[in-house]
Amino acid sequence: MSKKNKTRGKEKYMKGFFFLCAFTSVLAVALICVFLFGNGVPAMLEVGLKEFLFGTKWAPTDIPPSFGILPMIMGSIYITIGAVLIGLPIGIFTAIYLSRFCPKRLYKIVKPAVELLAGIPSVVYGFFGLVVIVPFIRDYVGGHGTSILSASILLGIMILPTIVGISEAAIRAVPESYYEGALALGATRERAVFKAVVPAAKSGIMAAIVLGVGRAIGETMAVIMVAGNQTRLPNSILDGIRTLTSNIVMEMGYAADLHREVLIATGVVLFTFILLINLGFSALKRRMR
Amino acid sequence: MRQQSSINQMNFRQKYHSYRKHPGSFLLFLLVNLAAIATFAILLFLIIYILIKGLPHLTPSLFALKYNSDNVSMFPAIINTVALALLSLLIAAPLGIFTAIYLVEYAKRGSKVVELIRLTAETLSGIPSIVYGLFGLLFFVTTLHWGQSLLAGAFTISIMILPLIIRSTEEALQAVPDLYREASFGLGAGKLRTIFRIVLPSAVPGILAGIILAIGRIVGETAALIYTAGTWPQLLSGIMGSARTLSVHMYSLSREGLNTDQAYATAVILLLLVFLINAISAFLAKKLAKG
Numbered sequence: 135m136s137k138k139n140k141t142r143g144k145e146k147y148m149k150g151f152f153f154l155c156a157f158t159s160v161l162a163v164a165l166i167c168v169f170l171f172g173n174g175v176p177a178m179l180e181v182g183l184k185e186f187l188f189g190t191k192w193a194p195t196d197i198p199p200s201f202g203i204l205p206m207i208m209g210s211i212y213i214t215i216g217a218v219l220i221g222l223p224i225g226i227f228t229a230i231y232l233s234r235f236c237p238k239r240l241y242k243i244v245k246p247a248v249e250l251l252a253g254i255p256s257v258v259y260g261f262f263g264l265v266v267i268v269p270f271i272r273d274y275v276g277g278h279g280t281s282i283l284s285a286s287i288l289l290g291i292m293i294l295p296t297i298v299g300i301s302e303a304a305i306r307a308v309p310e311s312y313y314e315g316a317l318a319l320g321a322t323r324e325r326a327v328f329k330a331v332v333p334a335a336k337s338g339i340m341a342a343i344v345l346g347v348g349r350a351i352g353e354t355m356a357v358i359m360v361a362g363n364q365t366r367l368p369n370s371i372l373d374g375i376r377t378l379t380s381n382i383v384m385e386m387g388y389a390a391d392l393h394r395e396v397l398i399a400t401g402v403v404l405f406t407f408i409l410l411i412n413l414g415f416s417a418l419k420r421r422m423r
Numbered sequence: 424m425r426q427q428s429s430i431n432q433m434n435f436r437q438k439y440h441s442y443r444k445h446p447g448s449f450l451l452f453l454l455v456n457l458a459a460i461a462t463f464a465i466l467l468f469l470i471i472y473i474l475i476k477g478l479p480h481l482t483p484s485l486f487a488l489k490y491n492s493d494n495v496s497m498f499p500a501i502i503n504t505v506a507l508a509l510l511s512l513l514i515a516a517p518l519g520i521f522t523a524i525y526l527v528e529y530a531k532r533g534s535k536v537v538e539l540i541r542l543t544a545e546t547l548s549g550i551p552s553i554v555y556g557l558f559g560l561l562f563f564v565t566t567l568h569w570g571q572s573l574l575a576g577a578f579t580i581s582i583m584i585l586p587l588i589i590r591s592t593e594e595a596l597q598a599v600p601d602l603y604r605e606a607s608f609g610l611g612a613g614k615l616r617t618i619f620r621i622v623l624p625s626a627v628p629g630i631l632a633g634i635i636l637a638i639g640r641i642v643g644e645t646a647a648l649i650y651t652a653g654t655w656p657q658l659l660s661g662i663m664g665s666a667r668t669l670s671v672h673m674y675s676l677s678r679e680g681l682n683t684d685q686a687y688a689t690a691v692i693l694l695l696l697v698f699l700i701n702a703i704s705a706f707l708a709k710k711l712a713k714g
Contacts, residue, residue, distance in 0.1 A: 141613055149529055154539050155521035156530075159589070163580045166550070169561045202659055227458030235455060244463055246705060252465050253697040255643030257670045258690050261677050262469050265476075291465055298462065322441055324448040324455075345549075352551020354646040355674060378593040379553045379646070386560070386650055401557045405550070412549040416542070 151292070166405075174402035177395030186399065192365040194385065194393040201396045203403065205367050209282075209375035210407075212368070213357065214350040216286025217293055221346060225297030226339060232298065233305040234313075235328050252295035260359035263288035268360055275329060277372030280362035286371075288360050289353055293346040304338020305331060341418040348411040351404070354379035378404045443453050470543040473694060477687035485688055490656040494680050497689050499658040500672035502517035506659055507577055507652060507668055508641045516634055519588025526589070527596040528618055532587045548586035552647040558652035576652025583647055584637040591633020595626035631703045639700040642693070646669045669693060681697065 140216035178186050181201045189202020193322020228248070236244060267287055272279030308331045332339070354377075363384060376384075382397050382404075389397050442449035487496040522540070530537040558580030569575045599622050607617040623630075645668075653665030654675055667675065669689065676686040 142518050145613055145615055149525075150496045152521050152525035152529060155518050156525040158518050159522065159543045159547055159585055160539055162585070163546055166554070166558045166582075169566075170554070173561055224458045224461055227455045228462045231459035236459070244459065246701065247463055247466050249705070250701055251462070253619050253643070254469070255645070255673075255693055255697065257645050257674045257677075258473070258693055259469075259641075259675065261686060261690055262473065264677060265683075266472065279556065294462055294465075322448040324451040325445065328451055339471055348549055348551075352553070354551065354553040359519060359578055359677065379551065382557060383646060383649065384551055386557075398557060398561070402555055403681050405554050408551060408554070409546070409672050412546055415549070416545060 170398065170402050170405055173395055174399035177392060177399045178402070180392065181396060181399075185397070187403070190367055192381075194389070194396065199393065201392075203378070203381070203400055205404065206376050206378045206381045206400065208367060209361070210351050210377040210379070210404075212282050212371075212375065213285045213289060213361065213377060214347055216282060216371070217289035217350040218343065218347060220287055220290025221293040221297055221350075222343060225294050225342070225346070226301050228294070229298045229301035229305060229339075229342075230263045230327060230332065232330065235301045235323075248295050248298050251291075252299070254291070256353060256356045257359075259288060259292055260356035262271050263356060263360040271372070275372065277370075278362065278374060280360055280374050282361070282368060282371045282373060284376050285357050285361040285375075285377075288356055289350045292353060292356060293349050296349050297342045297346045300342035301335070301339045304335040307338065308334045337418050341415055344411055344415045344418060348408060348415070351377075351407055351411070352379065352385055356367065358383060378407075433708035470694060473687060473690045476684075477689075477691035478689040480684040481691055482688075485685060488658070495656075495676060495685050497669060497672055497685070497692065499656060500667055500669045500689075501692070503573070503652075503659050503666035504642060504668040504670075507573060507580065507648075507666070508638050510573060510662065511584065511641055512582040512634065512637065514577060515584050515588055518581075519585050519633075520592050520630060521593035522585075522589050524618060524623075527593055527613070528622070528625055544586045544589050547582065548590070550583075551646055552583060555579050556647040556650050558582075564651055569663065569689065571651065571653030571655075572663045573652055573666050574662045575658055576648050576666070576668075577662075579647050579651045580641055580644060583644070584640055587637050587640065588630075588633050591636065592626070592630045595629025595633070596622060598629060598711065599625045626711075628707045632707040632711065635700055635704040635707065639697060639704070641699070642668070642696050643670055644668070645674050649674075669696075696709065 186201055186203060187207070188204050188206050189200060191200040191202045192205060193200045232241065232244060232248075263284060267284045268279040270279075271277065271281060271284050271287075275283065277283075312330045312334055313326050316330035317323070321329065357377050358380040361377065361380065363380055364374040364375040365376050365381075368375050378400050381400050385393070386397055430456055442452070484494050485496055486498045487494055488498060490496045490499050521542075526537060526540065556579065563569050563575035563578050564571055567575075603621050603625065604617055607621045608614075612620070648668055648671055652668065652671070654667045654671055655665035656667055656672065656675070659666035670693065673686055673689040673693065676682045678690060
């Protein structure tokens with residue numbers, strides 16, 4: 135009898151232990167929020183919210199310093215839009231190929247290749263961009279090479295695996311009867327896929343786009359290496375630009391006092407963007423179900 | 424059977440006629456194939472380019488025990504990477520696996536707490552690595568006074584890989600048929616015994632596949648580590664010492680711009696590691712699918 139009670143006690147105790155472990159992720163998110171907002175928001179208020187978000191001059195070492203991060207916000211937005219413009223069509227068409235047109239034997243080669251693309255470290259991408267894309271843009275398109283265009287191309291490549299992976303899963307989840315029905319009505323294979331199957335996978339593909347945007351905004355190392363990092367509003371896509379992420383990495387090493395806190399505030403802005411994107415993503419995922 | 428295949432499959436002539444009648448479809452056919460070829464070609468080009476440029480510079484001296492400005496050895500960075508990966512997994516793997524056990528085996532469907540846990544895990548997986556780096560710098564390095572150290576880096580990274588381990592373990596546990604659990608209960612085993620003796624062993628390949636992917640993320644990470652584990656280029660002196668990993672090493676090399684050839688060589692090693700990690704993970708996942 136006592137042994138039975140002991141077992142029951144152990145069961146209960148372990149359940150509590152598992153629950154505590156599960157609670158670490160809640161704790162982690164709470165800690166991240168507290169530390170980022172706690173350090174960043176006061177700095178934002180000290181600089182002045184309008185001055186901080188809409189100021190176009192970033193000169194942290196001037197006397198008096200100016201902390202306007204509008205160029206960086208626009209930098210992140212421009213590069214993300216560029217990356218989506220490049221990565222999205224290629225990614226979705228590749229996903230359609232993989233899910234509907236790819237012969238099984240070829241699939242065994244192409245699918246791992248896409249996964250490999252996802253596994254390559256961002257430094258390696260950045261380095262590749264630096265030694266291949268940047269000189270190419272400089273020689274054949276113009277400008278210094280380190281530019282919005284180079285960063286967009288590189289990020290477009292980097293978000294490919296995200297877009298391909300999620301869109302492919304979404305397209306595969308569409309019932310085969312949609313495709314067969316369209317064929318039976320006399321559509322060609324392509325027409326059946328594009329007019330019946332892909333529209334049915336719409337919310338999944340939207341989710342892929344949202345996640346791709348999240349990856350593009352959050353990417354740091356690769357962007358630093360190819361974007362040029364100038365802190366001014368650009369006039370063309372061949373101008374260099376700095377993003378929110380690269381601003382943090384570039385200056386955190388030597389920043390002190392208010393400068394340092396303002397960099398954390400830059401992180402807060404980035405974090406807010408990401409939270410909004412995540413909200414969009416989970417809303418879309420709920421709709422998929 | 425034979426007749427069916429002739430209905431479903433068109434020969435080249437039939438295809439040609441069909442596409443002549445529907446040029447729009449032909450255009451789509453082209454686009455879809457071109458996109459797939461482009462994706463594949465980008466990967467191939469990247470790998471071949473790095474191999475050609477990097478392999479000739481992969482000299483034995485790059486694997487010397489000590490780093491100095493004449494010989495920017497990557498060997499210390501490799502050892503540091505291994506140490507960081509081990510330490511991070513030591514923290515994140517048990518936490519992630521236990522979380523998944525709670526979510527799959529214990530939690531009631533639709534409970535508010537479970538919703539919250541899932542939501543936060545999802546949030547964690549979307550946070551960019553530089554935000555983790557910033558948080559690690561504020562919390563582990565500064566507030567806890569750990570300084571830039573392997574320990575601070577490992578804790579930062581383990582929060583980062585936690586959602587990945589949770590998700591893959593969850594999937595692996597869900598793939599274990601309920602029949603196993605019922606049979607175990609039927610034989611009089613308790614819940615804990617069932618989980619540790621029956622469910623977990625059958626989910627091992629899936630869990631391992633997730634852990635290996637997590638190792639891949641650790642190896643490739645830079646932004647979260649620069650300000651937490653630091654950039655000290657020598658062999659680590661202990662868990663409270665600063666240590667740069669291979670990715671950070673490569674970033675420093677290409678940033679300084681003096682050792683581009685060595686950066687290529689480091690890229691080769693990183694690519695090889697990623698290749699290996701992906702292959703092992705795919706192998707384990709296949710093993711799980713077979714059961």
